[in-house]
């Protein structure tokens with residue numbers, strides 16, 4: 429039994445665990461493809477981030493925090509989820525977003541609706557001096573009489589990874605119920621916290637079921653360092669997390685043209701899965717990871733496993749800034765009647 433730090437219940441969990449019969453027929457090459465529907469953790473709070481925020485909010489409550497400050501791209505899912513949690517908790521939220529001006533669409537629109545204070549920082553300054561900008565934001569909030577807490581990119585640190593240690597425990601229960609003894613577990617990886625939590629959690633609970641992160645930005649070496657650092661930091665604070673050193677697996681061959689941009693094969697895979705199973709992936713994270721998974725299966729990899737579990741980490745609001753490409757990829761089954 430894992431003993432958890434303070435946690436504020438926010439996510440709609442357990443999320444559904446589903447067998448994808450038609451996707452398995454089409455892309456599984458004899459393997460069964462399952463999906464863990466973490467896109468259904470909540471409506472505007474959907475995706476993987478809320479699992480981390482349950483522990484971040486639990487800590488904030490215990491410490492008397494009333495302001496969360498975090499950062500990310502203009503369309504950051506993590507920033508939107510943080511803004512939503514703050515609105516639910518009655519806390520103030522400041523989002524430090526990388527870009528030129530707020531976009532009135534997708535996640536930025538939701539941030540604005542949730543009442544978050546948006547600080548948009550020019551990309552070069554953001555890359556060169558993010559920590560300073562965040563510290564300045566915290567100082568500004570303190571001057572206003574607030575008690576702020578800075579959450580790092582993606583909520584990925586020793587505290588945030590608890591979200592997917594808990595997610596791994598939930599998944600191991602799903603697997604037992606479905607009669608899946610061992611599986612290869614696949615997730616998109618961006619700031620590494622989801623991968624770190626899953627990797628550590630599965631290594632403690634089901635060591636025969638490896639986790640593979642499909643990178644959407646940096647390379648496998650970057651993730652090896654970041655994921656290991658988050659795991660070690662958590663193990664130092666919570667000794668119950670210690671065990672054999674977990675193996676960190678990252679595939680970095682499907683980043684495509686870069687973070688936030690996708691090629692036509694990804695758009696086509698998203699459209700195909702949506703029509704086949706009624707499940708919507710996004711072009712920034714889950715679409716790339718699922719496309720990579722299908723390509724790897726078809727290349728004969730993951731052959732030691734008859735069961736593959738894809739963690740759907742959400743991100744649906746990301747489709748709207750790629751509408752034109754997705755529209756084209758979906759083909760034309762459309763009649764206009766005058």
Ligand SMILES: Cc1ncc(COP(=O)(O)O)c(C=O)c1O
Nearest residue numbers: 505582618619620622713741743
């Ligand atoms: C939809 C979605 N999937 C996956 C990820 C990757 O999670 P992590 O940042 O924990 O690596 C993110 C991160 O922003 C995300 O928004």
